[in-house]
Amino acid sequence: MNTSGSLSKGASALLTWCAAFLVLGLVFTNPILICASLIPIFIYTVGISVPPPQVLEVKRVGLKQSVWVGETLEILLSGKIGRGVGVVIVNDRIPEHFHLIDGSNYGVLWKGFASKSFSFSYKMKCTKRGNYSFPEVNVESRHFMGLRAPIQDTHGGKEKISVRPKLLLMRRMKIPRDLASRLYPIGSVSKFGPLSTDFKDIREYVPTDSFKVINWKATAKFSARGKTNLLVNEYEREGKRAIWIFLDAHFNMKIGTSVENAFEYAVEAASGIAYFFLNRGFKTGMCIYNSYLGSDFYPDSGKRQFLKISRELIALEPRMVRENLREVVEENKMYLVTLSPLIFIITHVTSENVGKLVGAIERIRRYRTRRRRSNVIVVNVNPYDLLPTANNLEELVARVLDARSIGMSRRIRKMGVTVLNWNPRKHNFATMLMKGVAFR
Numbered sequence: 001m002n003t004s005g006s007l008s009k010g011a012s013a014l015l016t017w018c019a020a021f022l023v024l025g026l027v028f029t030n031p032i033l034i035c036a037s038l039i040p041i042f043i044y045t046v047g048i049s050v051p052p053p054q055v056l057e058v059k060r061v062g063l064k065q066s067v068w069v070g071e072t073l074e075i076l077l078s079g080k081i082g083r084g085v086g087v088v089i090v091n092d093r094i095p096e097h098f099h100l101i102d103g104s105n106y107g108v109l110w111k112g113f114a115s116k117s118f119s120f121s122y123k124m125k126c127t128k129r130g131n132y133s134f135p136e137v138n139v140e141s142r143h144f145m146g147l148r149a150p151i152q153d154t155h156g157g158k159e160k161i162s163v164r165p166k167l168l169l170m171r172r173m174k175i176p177r178d179l180a181s182r183l184y185p186i187g188s189v190s191k192f193g194p195l196s197t198d199f200k201d202i203r204e205y206v207p208t209d210s211f212k213v214i215n216w217k218a219t220a221k222f223s224a225r226g227k228t229n230l231l232v233n234e235y236e237r238e239g240k241r242a243i244w245i246f247l248d249a250h251f252n253m254k255i256g257t258s259v260e261n262a263f264e265y266a267v268e269a270a271s272g273i274a275y276f277f278l279n280r281g282f283k284t285g286m287c288i289y290n291s292y293l294g295s296d297f298y299p300d301s302g303k304r305q306f307l308k309i310s311r312e313l314i315a316l317e318p319r320m321v322r323e324n325l326r327e328v329v330e331e332n333k334m335y336l337v338t339l340s341p342l343i344f345i346i347t348h349v350t351s352e353n354v355g356k357l358v359g360a361i362e363r364i365r366r367y368r369t370r371r372r373r374s375n376v377i378v379v380n381v382n383p384y385d386l387l388p389t390a391n392n393l394e395e396l397v398a399r400v401l402d403a404r405s406i407g408m409s410r411r412i413r414k415m416g417v418t419v420l421n422w423n424p425r426k427h428n429f430a431t432m433l434m435k436g437v438a439f440r
Helices: 009-027 031-048 177-183 216-223 262-278 303-315 325-331 333-339 354-366 392-413 429-438
Strands: 055-061 066-068 072-081 086-091 098-103 106-111 116-126 130-134 137-143 151-155 159-164 195-204 231-237 242-248 283-289 296-300 342-347 376-381 418-422
Touching: 009 031, 055 137, 055 151, 072 086, 072 106, 086 116, 106 116, 130 303, 159 303, 216 231, 242 262, 242 325, 242 333, 262 283, 262 303, 262 342, 262 376, 262 429, 283 303, 283 325, 283 333, 296 303, 296 333, 325 333, 325 354, 342 354, 354 376, 354 392, 376 392, 392 418, 418 429
Parallel strands: 066 159, 242 283, 242 342, 342 376, 376 418
Antiparallel strands: 055 072, 072 116, 086 106, 086 137, 098 116, 130 159, 137 151, 195 231, 283 296
């Protein structure tokens, strides 16, 4: 940082030439050279006695700790300038992925002899989720004659901001009554909690069963066929319904641009689904696979669970790791069996992972005690429209790749699984989810 006592290069050069002319004038007793050197020295003496502006403080107001992607922030910069005359330049640097939409974060002010207060504002929008840091505000003071070197300083402190993925308007989504039974299958009720009066199934007796639930008629009927085991009536248990989200975090999900790609939209879908169901009292668990971090969230409900998931999604980045989804499903078997959740698999279906998806869904089917409608919804993010295209040929290639992914997803659909082929440029996620559920 430069101090107010240092001279600028121009002022130093001026003094050197004036001193040279003064010496020459005295040596040759030339009054013209003497006057030519004394006039600039006089002007310099008067000008150097006036200091450059002294910025006392600069405050940044309006920066929140947490915002949503696409949310507009209005920032107000205000400050005070004390003694001195000259130009003050205020520069509030903004991080990458923040775009100015109104005003300017760069201000140039003229400061006269009187003290001055200033303020100006600008609006910006963040285009990508993540944790960002706003540096201190840069301030530069310049002497009104340029005789002193500019004074560079910083004001305020560093501020951090978390940008959360947007919720894709799912918080406003209302579920028609005739679709409730489709979206929330019978098997989505927890297996913990007291027994209800809703009949579920007939199964063999185990030592922990009460004698009150023994079905003597069914036992006698099967005994005539040579089966001597007791049979009992199984009833649904009262408890919160649950959902489970499997989110693909492989690096291949970054198809698109640095801001708009399949992975960013997959994160937004996961965040929106979690927010929607947690607000309706569902237990929500999540597993991020193809990530060496191995992020699993035990099924829980409430705002605290959403904050946990949201914090993980904010900082999540795709990795060059390839896991077998079937093995990941097996690792979470306890939750999938005991909670019987509605399962969302968010990925991009390709020739590399379609076989693993089929294997994982077959594994999930084995955990169900009865043959019911599938409790799995696969969200296939189709990102090829997000790729920048320079000509019609590139657009045609993007459409072919998109159709190929949809074609491979039919293999999953044939298993009775709901597949939502989501093109973020063309489809509203909430509307598409409702339509997809309607035809399950």
